[in-house]
Amino acid sequence: xxxxxxILMRVQLFFFLVTMILAASFFVGITVAPEQELYYQDLIxxxxxxxxxxLPTCVTYFKxxxxxxxxVFRLVLQLGLIEGILLTVLTPPSDTDKLVFYITIGVIIFVxxxxxxxxxxxxxxxxxxxxxxxxxxxxxxxxx
Amino acid sequence: MLTKVIKIKPDKPEILxxxxxxxxxxxxxxxxxxxxxxxxxxxxxxxxxxxxxVTDIFYIESVDNKGFIYTKxxxxxxxxxxxxxxxxxxxxxxxxxSKSMLxxxxxxxxxxxxxxxxxxAVLYSGEQVVISRKYVPDLKKALKGxx
Numbered sequence: 520x521x522x523x524x525x526i527l528m529r530v531q532l533f534f535f536l537v538t539m540i541l542a543a544s545f546f547v548g549i550t551v552a553p554e555q556e557l558y559y560q561d562l563i564x565x566x567x568x569x570x571x572x573x574l575p576t577c578v579t580y581f582k583x584x585x586x587x588x589x590x591v592f593r594l595v596l597q598l599g600l601i602e603g604i605l606l607t608v609l610t611p612p613s614d615t616d617k618l619v620f621y622i623t624i625g626v627i628i629f630v631x632x633x634x635x636x637x638x639x640x641x642x643x644x645x646x647x648x649x650x651x652x653x654x655x656x657x658x659x660x661x662x663x
Numbered sequence: 664m665l666t667k668v669i670k671i672k673p674d675k676p677e678i679l680x681x682x683x684x685x686x687x688x689x690x691x692x693x694x695x696x697x698x699x700x701x702x703x704x705x706x707x708x709x710x711x712x713x714x715x716x717v718t719d720i721f722y723i724e725s726v727d728n729k730g731f732i733y734t735k736x737x738x739x740x741x742x743x744x745x746x747x748x749x750x751x752x753x754x755x756x757x758x759x760x761s762k763s764m765l766x767x768x769x770x771x772x773x774x775x776x777x778x779x780x781x782x783x784a785v786l787y788s789g790e791q792v793v794i795s796r797k798y799v800p801d802l803k804k805a806l807k808g809x810x
């Protein structure tokens with residue numbers, strides 16, 4: 520993937536996220552707090568939130584094929600960025616112990632991230648199984 | 664070198680003869696090229712020259728501008744460039760799977776995911792070779808028969 524394609528994909532993802540955050544804000548807002556008033560400055564928050572979501576994905580760009588070590592390093596870096604951004608943005612409720620709050624959020628992010636990586640790997644596994652099946656058919660039924 | 668092409672009757676065998684003063688590198692390259700077109704590649708191992716049937720080749724790799732042909736239990740060096748071999752072997756079920764490797768699809772036992780987001784091809788010899796992400800669409804295309 521070229522840097523141009525990568526940036527284009529991030530921009531597409533950014534606008535998709537902005538739309539989704541706006542839609543989610545509308546549905547959650549109208550259900551939970553329909554009386555809540557919003558101001559002009561609130562309109563910028565979906566853009567900021569989408570931007571913050573996109574930021575950690577930028578470290579996954581590779582110009583050359585990564586080695587296993589490089590790949591793992593980038594995953595750890597991405598997780599670190601997600602943790603850093605979310606822990607900075609989120610503020611604990613006044614009646615909660617700050618340390619417990621941040622540790623809990625940190626662990627939750629870690630677990631979600633690991634699950635996401637596992638899902639990604641499982642998708643790859645399914646894809647590889649499909650490719651193997653196609654390969655067997657190719658070898659039996661004939662070639663190019 | 665003077666080149667001559669003579670048409671013969673279909674009942675006579677086709678022959679390519681090279682009349683030369685000495686068997687130079689150029690002549691060897693021409694012979695290797697013709698043989699590769701006939702389903703054979705020329706490779707050297709232990710300073711001896713061998714004719715390798717394309718069907719016996721597992722993969723061909725280029726390392727430091729040198730080409731290496733891998734069969735089940737032997738490695739041969741070849742003078743031909745990877746891009747030349749790619750062109751020759753395109754119709755013989757070979758596919759480029761990385762910048763430096765051509766893989767014989769008939770020798771692949773399975774494909775499995777690799778830790779770094781890539782795929783690994785497990786060969787019938789037990790060896791494993793990495794398929795670069797860039798070439799995965801070509802692989803899919805080839806297996807669907809669009810290659």
